[in-house]
Every structure is written in C-alpha cells, then in structure tokens.
Amino acid sequence: xxxxxxxxxxxxxxxxxxYIRLFVFIFILITIVVVTTVSYKLVKxxxxxxxxxxxxxxxxxxxxxxxxxxxxKNSTIDTNNTFVFVKRDGNSFYSAGTKxxxxxxxxxxxxxGISKVEDGNFYFYRxxxxxxIQYAVxxxxxxxxxxxxxxxxxxLLILTIIFAxxxxxxxxxxxxxxxxxxxxxxxxxNLNIQNDIDSQVPNINEPAEVYxxxxxxxxxLTNLQKQNNREKEFFVNASHELKTPLAGFQGNLDLITRRGxxxxxxxxxxxxxxxxESKRMQRLVNYLLEIARNENGITEKKMTFSAQDIVSKVTCxxxxxxxxxxKVRVKKDFNIFGSYDELQQVLRIILDNAKKYSGxxxxxxxxxxxGNITIIDQGQGISEEDKPHVFDRFYRGDKTRSNVQGNGxxxxxxxxxxxxxxxxxxxxxxxxxxxxxxxxFTEK
Numbered sequence: 001x002x003x004x005x006x007x008x009x010x011x012x013x014x015x016x017x018x019y020i021r022l023f024v025f026i027f028i029l030i031t032i033v034v035v036t037t038v039s040y041k042l043v044k045x046x047x048x049x050x051x052x053x054x055x056x057x058x059x060x061x062x063x064x065x066x067x068x069x070x071x072x073k074n075s076t077i078d079t080n081n082t083f084v085f086v087k088r089d090g091n092s093f094y095s096a097g098t099k100x101x102x103x104x105x106x107x108x109x110x111x112x113g114i115s116k117v118e119d120g121n122f123y124f125y126r127x128x129x130x131x132x133i134q135y136a137v138x139x140x141x142x143x144x145x146x147x148x149x150x151x152x153x154x155x156l157l158i159l160t161i162i163f164a165x166x167x168x169x170x171x172x173x174x175x176x177x178x179x180x181x182x183x184x185x186x187x188x189x190n191l192n193i194q195n196d197i198d199s200q201v202p203n204i205n206e207p208a209e210v211y212x213x214x215x216x217x218x219x220x221l222t223n224l225q226k227q228n229n230r231e232k233e234f235f236v237n238a239s240h241e242l243k244t245p246l247a248g249f250q251g252n253l254d255l256i257t258r259r260g261x262x263x264x265x266x267x268x269x270x271x272x273x274x275x276x277e278s279k280r281m282q283r284l285v286n287y288l289l290e291i292a293r294n295e296n297g298i299t300e301k302k303m304t305f306s307a308q309d310i311v312s313k314v315t316c317x318x319x320x321x322x323x324x325x326x327k328v329r330v331k332k333d334f335n336i337f338g339s340y341d342e343l344q345q346v347l348r349i350i351l352d353n354a355k356k357y358s359g360x361x362x363x364x365x366x367x368x369x370x371g372n373i374t375i376i377d378q379g380q381g382i383s384e385e386d387k388p389h390v391f392d393r394f395y396r397g398d399k400t401r402s403n404v405q406g407n408g409x410x411x412x413x414x415x416x417x418x419x420x421x422x423x424x425x426x427x428x429x430x431x432x433x434x435x436x437x438x439x440x441f442t443e444k
Contacts, residue, residue: 015174042144050126054135081140248277308333314347331369338421349414378434391415
C-alpha cells in the first residue's frame with residue numbers, strides 16, 4: 001500500500017496538485033478582492049445618490065402639491081425603485097408608491113443601513129434632518145446585486161477557461177520535465193532487475209539537473225564496468241599465477257613418488273624446487289591478501305617518523321636477507337605521517353624489484369631529500385613501451401617475463417600502499433643504465 005502511494009506521487013501529479021491548490025487560492029483571493037471592491041464602489045455610489053436626493057429635496061418646497069412625478073422624471077439621479085418619505089411640521093409626504101411600500105413591506109436591517117424587505121429585495125435606507133424637516137430615502141439595491149452576480153459569473157467563466165488552459169499547459173510541461181527523469185529511473189530500475197552493468201543510460205540534455213544526474217550515473221557505470229573488468233582480469237591472472245607453483249608442486253611430487261626410491265639423488269633437488277615454489281606461492285598469496293585488504297578499506301595505524309629511520313630499517317633487513325649492496329645518501333631528512341608497516345612494504349617491493357633486475361653484484365642507491373625517497377638501480381631498465389603499465393596488476397614486460405621470476409603484483413601493491421599514505425610513485429630512466437623510482441610525499 002505504502003509503495004503504491006509512493007509510486008503514484010509522480011512529478012506530474014505533484015505539480016498538478018500544487019497548481020490546483022495555488023489556482024484555487026488565487027481564484028478565491030481574486031474573487032474576494034474584486035467582489036468586495038466593486039460592491040463597495042456600487043454601494044458607495046448608492047449612498048452618494050441618496051445624499052444627493054436628500055439635498056435636491058431640501059432645495060425644493062415639499063408640500064401636498066409637490067409634483068413627485070415631475071421630480072422623478074427630471075432628476076439627474078436614477079430614481080427607479082426609489083422611495084422617499086418627508087416629514088415636515090407634523091405632515092408626512094410620500095413619493096409615488098412609498099406609502100404602500102412602507103405599509104406592506106416588513107423591513108429588517110441587515111448591515112450598514114441596508115434593509116431586507118419581506119419580498120426578498122434589498123434597499124439602502126438613508127435618513128437626514130435639515131432644520132425641522134426629516135428626510136428618509138429607500139434606494140433599491142437590486143441593480144447592485146445583479147451587477148455583482150454578473151461579475152461573479154463572468155469571473156467564474158473567465159477563470160475556469162484560464163484554469164483549464166493552464167492545467168493543460170502545466171500537465172504538458174510537467175510531462176516534458178519529468179520524462180527525462182522517468183526514462184532515467186527506468187534505466188536504473190532495469191539495471192537493478194537485470195543486474196547488468198553494461199546497460200545503456202539514455203542521453204539526456206535537459207533539464208540541467210537531470211543531465212548532471214545522468215552523466216554522473218554514466219560515469220559511475222563506466223567506473224563500475226572498469227572495476228568489474230579489472231576484477232575478472234584479476235581472478236583470471238591470479239588463477240593463472242597460482243597454477244604455475246601448483247603445477248611445479250605436482251610435478252616434483254610425482255617425480256619423488258615415481259622415481260625417488262630408485263634414484264635417491266633426485267629427491268633433494270625436487271625438495272628444493274618444492275621449497276622454492278612454496279615460497280613463490282606464499283609471496284603471491286600474501287600479495288593477494290594485501291590487495292584485498294586495501295580494496296576493502298582496511299587501514300593500518302598511522303604515526304609520524306623520519307624518512308631516514310624507515311629507509312635504514314628496510315635497508316638493514318633487506319641486506320641481511322638478500323646480501324644485496326644498498327647505499328643510502330641523506331641530502332635532507334624529513335618527517336612522514338603514515339603507516340610504518342605499509343611504507344616498509346613499498347620500499348621492500350621496490351628494492352626487491354631493483355635487485356631482481358640488477359643482479360647481486362650491482363649496487364642500489366637510495367637518496368633521501370626533502371619530500372622524496374628515490375631508489376636508483378643499475379639494472380636492465382624499463383622500456384618506454386612498458387613504463388605506462390609497470391604499476392598495473394599482473395603486468396610484466398616481455399623481456400622480464402621470460403628472464404626473471406615474478407607475478408606482476410609487487411609494484412601494483414606498492415602503488416596502492418603509497419597512495420593510501422599520501423604518496424605517489426614515478427618511474428624514469430637512470431642514465432646510462434638502470435631505473436629510477438621516486439616516492440614523493442605530499443603534506444596533508
């Protein structure tokens with residue numbers, strides 16, 4: 001029930017209801033203002049007529065011989081439906097029909113001198129006394145009420161025509177404005193039902209708000225498609241990379257099982273190969289777990305430490321593990337605010353790559369200067385063709401893939417860790433030979 005109500009509250013319906021309410025309010029307001037103003041003017045005009053009648057009578061000599069017919073005929077004021085009563089020196093004088101009007105009609109004062117007679121008509125009653133003469137005038141208000149009635153009917157007719165035309169226009173306008181949003185809603189609804197992120201979002205140019213919404217949705221879908229493609233590619237590549245050590249495991253185990261007893265000399269090399277493949281698999285699994293942690297927004301505790309401190313720690317451990325030649329040059333030390341463990345990983349991955357592609361005899365130089373840690377090796381270098389892709393997952397250049405073992409995840413993970421800690425990675429050539437990877441920290 002609640003959902004049906006929400007679905008029925010469309011933009012067209014809401015705009016139509018709002019317009020009807022506004023129109024009714026304006027209609028009532030206009031009617032009250034116009035009718036009140038016109039009624040006031042008309043009644044005021046009749047009041048003025050009554051005063052002028054009394055003034056004209058005061059200038060005349062009212063007696064039994066007064067010719068009421070002549071007065072009525074020559075009066076500049078409309079005296080139709082007008083009754084005059086004059087009282088002078090105890091004598092009463094009546095215009096034509098006034099005596100019968102006063103004797104037969106039952107008068108009931110309504111408001112402001114307006115009287116209602118039992119025949120249903122309304123009259124304005126005005127009385128004044130000049131010296132010893134009392135004047136009383138009854139002016140019929142039928143013409144006033146007829147005018148107001150005609151005005152009301154005309155207003156109703158005109159405003160009804162305006163309302164019908166405006167309502168049609170409002171509905172058409174509401175449809176035009178809401179149609180793009182309706183089409184966009186259908187596209188999102190189909191996306192939700194079909195669960196297909198390749199669904200197309202309609203092109204919408206106006207209104208501007210819906211255009212911005214549609215473009216944002218397109219961008220979101222594009223990014224979602226890219227993310228989905230990356231995930232598919234990631235799983236395919238991860239499966240492929242896992243197959244290699246598993247195949248090595250299986251091959252060496254089969255070798256030991258089938259020929260180990262007859263040829264004991266092959267057991268130790270096979271175990272060494274198993275150990276190597278297990279380490280390779282362990283490294284790959286660790287990378288995959290770290291990538292998953294990063295994408296799930298899991299962050300390590302951040303702290304402040306010096307660049308020289310973390311470089312010294314990583315360099316010391318790295319030299320012990322790999323017997324590599326690493327030289328550190330401190331031009332200007334600086335403080336870093338970030339995850340100590342994650343930035344250790346960044347440095348270790350870059351050093352590991354430098355050693356793999358340089359050889360054990362080659363020296364690796366680390367330069368610390370304000371805001372940057374630069375790792376310089378003298379290895380094979382990276383081709384211009386491969387440079388844009390070195391931080392892509394599972395990417396390995398043709399030469400390195402065939403010559404050096406790896407899974408193509410290290411630098412990708414290093415970039416993720418660097419970005420999480422307000423740092424960026426860049427690659428350039430070390431002239432005449434080798435590669436330079438620079439870690440640049442930004443203050444935040």
